[in-house]
Amino acid sequence: MAKSTSTPGKKSKSADLLKFTTDATNATITTDQGLKINDDHNSLKAGERGGTLLEDMILREKITHFDHERIPERIVHARGSGAHGIFKLNRSLKEFTKAAFLCDTSRETPVFVRFSTVAGSRGSTDLARDVRGFAVKFYTAEGNYDLVGNNIPVFFIQDAMKFPDLIHSVKPEPDNEIPQAASAHDTFWDFISLMPESTHMVMWVMSDRAIPRSLRMMEGFGVHTFRLVNDKGQGSFVKFHWKPVLGIHSVAWDEAQKISGKDSDFHRRDLWEAIEEGNYPEWELGVQIIPEKDEHKYAFDLLDPTKLVPEELVPVQIIGKMTLNRNPDNFFAETEQVMFSPAHLVPGIDFTNDPLLQGRLFSYTDTQLSRLGGPNFHQIPVNRSVNTIYNNQRDGHMQMQINKGKSSYSPNSIGGGCPFLAKAAEGGFTSYAERIDARKIRGRSKSFRDHFGQAALFYDSQSEPEQQHIKDAFSFELSKVTAPAVRERMVNTLTNVNLELAKYVAGKLGLPLLQKAIPVENGAIPADGNPKDYAPLKVKQDIEQSPALSMAGSKKGIIATRCIAVLVVNGTNAATLRELQKATAAKGAKIKLIAPTLGVVKTADGKQIQPDETLFNTASVLFDAVYIPGGKMAVDALAAEPDAIHFVNEQFRHCKAIGADKDTAAFMEKTSYHDGEGIITDGNIKQFLNAVGQHRFWERETGRKAPA
Numbered sequence: 001m002a003k004s005t006s007t008p009g010k011k012s013k014s015a016d017l018l019k020f021t022t023d024a025t026n027a028t029i030t031t032d033q034g035l036k037i038n039d040d041h042n043s044l045k046a047g048e049r050g051g052t053l054l055e056d057m058i059l060r061e062k063i064t065h066f067d068h069e070r071i072p073e074r075i076v077h078a079r080g081s082g083a084h085g086i087f088k089l090n091r092s093l094k095e096f097t098k099a100a101f102l103c104d105t106s107r108e109t110p111v112f113v114r115f116s117t118v119a120g121s122r123g124s125t126d127l128a129r130d131v132r133g134f135a136v137k138f139y140t141a142e143g144n145y146d147l148v149g150n151n152i153p154v155f156f157i158q159d160a161m162k163f164p165d166l167i168h169s170v171k172p173e174p175d176n177e178i179p180q181a182a183s184a185h186d187t188f189w190d191f192i193s194l195m196p197e198s199t200h201m202v203m204w205v206m207s208d209r210a211i212p213r214s215l216r217m218m219e220g221f222g223v224h225t226f227r228l229v230n231d232k233g234q235g236s237f238v239k240f241h242w243k244p245v246l247g248i249h250s251v252a253w254d255e256a257q258k259i260s261g262k263d264s265d266f267h268r269r270d271l272w273e274a275i276e277e278g279n280y281p282e283w284e285l286g287v288q289i290i291p292e293k294d295e296h297k298y299a300f301d302l303l304d305p306t307k308l309v310p311e312e313l314v315p316v317q318i319i320g321k322m323t324l325n326r327n328p329d330n331f332f333a334e335t336e337q338v339m340f341s342p343a344h345l346v347p348g349i350d351f352t353n354d355p356l357l358q359g360r361l362f363s364y365t366d367t368q369l370s371r372l373g374g375p376n377f378h379q380i381p382v383n384r385s386v387n388t389i390y391n392n393q394r395d396g397h398m399q400m401q402i403n404k405g406k407s408s409y410s411p412n413s414i415g416g417g418c419p420f421l422a423k424a425a426e427g428g429f430t431s432y433a434e435r436i437d438a439r440k441i442r443g444r445s446k447s448f449r450d451h452f453g454q455a456a457l458f459y460d461s462q463s464e465p466e467q468q469h470i471k472d473a474f475s476f477e478l479s480k481v482t483a484p485a486v487r488e489r490m491v492n493t494l495t496n497v498n499l500e501l502a503k504y505v506a507g508k509l510g511l512p513l514l515q516k517a518i519p520v521e522n523g524a525i526p527a528d529g530n531p532k533d534y535a536p537l538k539v540k541q542d543i544e545q546s547p548a549l550s551m552a553g554s555k556k557g558i559i560a561t562r563c564i565a566v567l568v569v570n571g572t573n574a575a576t577l578r579e580l581q582k583a584t585a586a587k588g589a590k591i592k593l594i595a596p597t598l599g600v601v602k603t604a605d606g607k608q609i610q611p612d613e614t615l616f617n618t619a620s621v622l623f624d625a626v627y628i629p630g631g632k633m634a635v636d637a638l639a640a641e642p643d644a645i646h647f648v649n650e651q652f653r654h655c656k657a658i659g660a661d662k663d664t665a666a667f668m669e670k671t672s673y674h675d676g677e678g679i680i681t682d683g684n685i686k687q688f689l690n691a692v693g694q695h696r697f698w699e700r701e702t703g704r705k706a707p708a
């Protein structure tokens with residue numbers, strides 16, 4: 001039998017990649033043929049002022065390579081950021097699956113993760129209102145397993161057939177290619193308003209989940225129901241969850257739009273810096289396991305990707321932790337060339353008949369043929385399995401493997417019958433023996449017709465500020481739609497979710513409420529019925545609220561890796577700076593000194609400090625909180641700085657913690673802040689840092705807004 005060169009669970013993917021890594025330190029420049037180059041600044045010419053000679057193979061090689069540097073970006077999820085890490089299992093799922101990386105708690109499985117937005121092009125802003133991709137490649141000893149998920153647990157559509165339509169509608173409009181990385185335009189809402197099945201998903205996309213504070217502070221979901229299969233061949237349904245150790249946090253919409261201008265790489269930079277600083281992002285992997293006998297127990301169909309399984313009905317069991325601990329060496333080679341596919345399985349995990357998943361199983365390898373230029377993309381270092389690949393696939397563009405021997409077919413006798421097949425007991429993949437007894441049909445199950453039950457459950461589970469943000473997001477997006485009929489249809493859709501929400505949005509759009517809500521159906525919907533009858537339903541859910549769907553209850557109090565701006569100027573109170581530095585470092589947070597210029601600042605006690613940034617090169621939206629140290633001279637100088645006043649006003653408007661020394665009144669009175677939660681002006685640094693740990697004080701939004 002062909003032997004794998006890897007030691008199960010032990011081999012480091014990093015070591016594997018190093019074989020393909022070059023480092024030019026102390027090296028001599030060469031051509032692609034290994035010829036040492038003597039002059040890389042001048043082309044070969046016929047005399048000093050003469051024409052360039054065609055024979056200059058060094059120039060031609062360099063420019064030809066440059067001409068072909070770009071490859072097609074991903075059609076969706078083009079904008080992404082990646083990182084390497086490890087997954088450590090701490091609870092065995094042996095009872096449910098034979099997937100070894102989910103059974104053996106002594107293993108550490110290398111991973112590569114790529115986070116992405118969906119709609120924008122490769123260079124678009126990180127802070128677009130959008131779903132985030134959360135794709136994880138596990139380099140297991142049994143082969144690569146990809147969990148290609150999102151940060152939202154449901155999807156827009158139920159059937160793969162509608163995916164190109166959905167994506168065409170959200171992408172920039174085809175005549176003028178406007179707008180970039182935004183759903184607030186006619187074609188998207190036209191499509192959504194005609195596709196009631198997307199209602200649950202758009203509730204999430206209009207919520208703050210679509211504008212995360214950090215990629216490190218968002219959940220991940222496998223979305224579809226998958227299947228676990230144990231060594232006895234028994235199956236269970238499973239939903240996968242990633243829970244961020246830092247909690248789930250978002251920014252304000254006004255802030256997101258401003259970040260897009262001030263630092264459109266905000267998420268990418270945040271992830272990169274956290275890893276460089278050793279603040280390794282972590283997520284716990286959770287599973288919801290549903291026995292096969294419970295397939296039809298709930299008010300929704302497990303195969304319908306517009307539905308989630310509320311955690312209150314089936315708890316999420318935490319089984320392991322993923323830590324991202326290494327930035328890629330080269331963005332293109334790794335983050336751009338990585339390819340994921342939901343079809344990359346290991347024994348012990350299998351598909352279900354979710355019709356969206358079924359379509360995805362085809363799409364991901366297909367798209368690489370045009371993106372990566374041929375069928376050998378699995379040989380690119382970041383895509384390689386830790387196992388050596390033996391099969392009879394041959395040739396094709398950019399074949400890197402040198403396959404020895406004469407036989408490239410099976411069965412063969414010339415090659416001694418190699419490579420051999422693996423029995424299931426030896427790790428050979430066998431598909432779950434699901435019973436299928438059906439007639440061919442182009443249609444949908446009636447059990448997929450509840451388009452509003454879970455949309456309402458989501459809205460009803462949000463805190464008041466979260467509901468307000470959803471109302472504002474719908475109002476914003478739909479006010480950008482120019483077609484009146486589309487706005488009206490969307491208000492009608494919202495009527496079926498929540499009347500108060502629909503009224504609010506209608507009010508903002510200057511529309512009357514035209515339609516009554518459809519009645520709520522009681523109990524589970526039958527799985528049979530006319531498959532051509534798509535009239536949407538609203539089905540009463542098993543629970544009325546699901547607290548797990550709200551971010552309000554997410555973990556608070558952690559300020560590690562948060563970035564606090566401290567406004568400094570000549571005369572700043574040095575004692576406060578020292579105390580702040582000590583207290584924030586003790587909690588793993590960072591402070592950045594912001595001054596009117598990059599020149600050295602003299603503190604009140606004559607010390608010299610170097611500012612990190614200036615009021616003119618950074619912005620309040622890039623910080624989690626602000627502190628204003630005292631010192632009479634400094635306070636007077638800040639009071640005369642419009643940018644400093646604006647900085648604090650914006651922190652107030654975006655509901656962030658504001659701290660100040662007692663003697664800063666002359667400055668604080670110039671700002672538009674009002675007293676309230678999260679504003680500590682008596683110099684109590686402990687209380688200020690506690691406030692930072694609360695993330696935001698959204699209640700402030702109901703009061704008067706600061707003119708920022």
Ligand code: HDE
Nearest residue numbers: 074077114133134135149155160163223359360363364367
């Ligand atoms: Fe994808 N999706 N998708 N998708 N998707 C791609 O694959 C597709 C869907 C997701 O960082 C593409 O390599 C179809 C759901 C992520 O490289 C493409 C359908 C979910 C990423 C594709 C879906 C996802 C992709 C584009 C409906 C969440 C980025 C380039 C049937 C569970 C992965 C590529 C990365 C990327 C097709 C729906 C997640 C075109 C046809 C649902 C995270 O193949």
